[in-house]
Amino acid sequence: MTDTNGLLLAGDLGATKTSLALYRAAAWPSLPLRQQTFKNRDFAAFDDLLATFLAADQPMPVAICLGVAGPVLNNAVRMTNLSWSIEGAALQARLGCSQVLLINDLVATAAGIAWLAPGDVHSLNPEARLAAGAAMAVLAPGSGLGEAFLVPHENLLLPFPTEGGHASFAPRTTEQMELLRFMAGRHGHVSVEQACSGLAIPELFAFIAAGQPVPDWLAAHLARAADQTPVIVQAAIDAARGGTPCDLALQTLRLFLDILADEAANLTLKTLALGGIFIGGGLAARLLPLIEPSRFMTIFARGTYREMLARVPVQVIVNPQTALLGAAATGIRTMVRDDKKNLRRD
Numbered sequence: 001m002t003d004t005n006g007l008l009l010a011g012d013l014g015a016t017k018t019s020l021a022l023y024r025a026a027a028w029p030s031l032p033l034r035q036q037t038f039k040n041r042d043f044a045a046f047d048d049l050l051a052t053f054l055a056a057d058q059p060m061p062v063a064i065c066l067g068v069a070g071p072v073l074n075n076a077v078r079m080t081n082l083s084w085s086i087e088g089a090a091l092q093a094r095l096g097c098s099q100v101l102l103i104n105d106l107v108a109t110a111a112g113i114a115w116l117a118p119g120d121v122h123s124l125n126p127e128a129r130l131a132a133g134a135a136m137a138v139l140a141p142g143s144g145l146g147e148a149f150l151v152p153h154e155n156l157l158l159p160f161p162t163e164g165g166h167a168s169f170a171p172r173t174t175e176q177m178e179l180l181r182f183m184a185g186r187h188g189h190v191s192v193e194q195a196c197s198g199l200a201i202p203e204l205f206a207f208i209a210a211g212q213p214v215p216d217w218l219a220a221h222l223a224r225a226a227d228q229t230p231v232i233v234q235a236a237i238d239a240a241r242g243g244t245p246c247d248l249a250l251q252t253l254r255l256f257l258d259i260l261a262d263e264a265a266n267l268t269l270k271t272l273a274l275g276g277i278f279i280g281g282g283l284a285a286r287l288l289p290l291i292e293p294s295r296f297m298t299i300f301a302r303g304t305y306r307e308m309l310a311r312v313p314v315q316v317i318v319n320p321q322t323a324l325l326g327a328a329a330t331g332i333r334t335m336v337r338d339d340k341k342n343l344r345r346d
Contacts, residue, residue, distance in 0.1 A: 025332050064101070069104075105146060106139075107159045107161045122288060134272070148160060166191045256287075279314070
């Protein structure tokens with residue numbers, strides 16, 4: 001029987017970092033008792049990271065819910081952009097927990113939407129209004145591109161995972177057709193994730209910079225960087241704010257955001273997410289200074305259903321704890337449900 005007076009460990013496991021938090025289930029919704037973020041590269045396996053987090057805390061959690069960047073099958077996952085594998089049953093046995101639940105990280109983000117405050121989102125079309133009782137969808141460009149959707153059911157919004165980021169990239173303009181040819185020569189199959197994620201930005205930059213001189217200062221920064229994406233993003237943001245001019249970086253991020261707007265529309269149409277499309281992930285929030293709402297919405301509201309799309313609320317999530325909130329909410333809801341089942345049996 002799950003002790004709903006005990007502690008829940010919630011986690012948000014991305015490709016580059018992991019956030020863990022302990023919540024007292026009986027006090028939910030509440031602030032975590034303790035929270036910590038780790039760089040994944042510092043650990044060979046998730047078990048090592050978890051042991052570091054739990055070492056300083058007693059008592060142990062009675063239940064765990066982890067949002068993990070990868071497809072979850074039979075409560076087990078091999079992470080998509082990281083060589084970690086996690087099996088819920090094995091972890092439960094090792095820790096002696098009553099419950100270990102693994103969910104996709106975008107399912108966790110989707111589940112967290114219900115717990116967001118008005119200030120946790122930035123609307124790109126503030127005149128739009130939510131369609132009551134309609135589905136919603138989430139896409140999050142981070143290291144990869146995650147996608148999920150929510151379906152209303154009995155006063156709840158039930159989140160469902162997808163692997164839509166690995167669907168084929170569909171170019172919209174002549175420039176994007178040239179980009180597809182450029183990338184196909186390197187990859188064969190080009191997924192939308194390969195054109196619209198943090199991992200994609202250096203390749204988008206290489207495409208834009210082909211045949212153009214890269215400023216010496218930027219070339220030097222890129223040569224020293226283990227990860228070129230933050231360098232390109234910061235150069236574009238600085239240029240947009242009146243700092244050192246960098247047209248190559250601005251063109252790169254404009255291309256990225258155009259692809260993101262089009263993919264947001266694709267996901268909205270495929271899930272009929274008239275209740276709203278939410279853009280998550282830390283990258284989108286960081287790029288807000290570069291997002292031109294009118295340009296974004298012109299690309300988003302297009303085609304046969306342009307009028308319908310124009311009425312769909314499009315919101316950028318600016319709360320970086322959304323997936324962690326969703327993992328906590330999902331874990332606690334499961335604890336309460338299991339507790340009720342056990343009481344009925346008794």
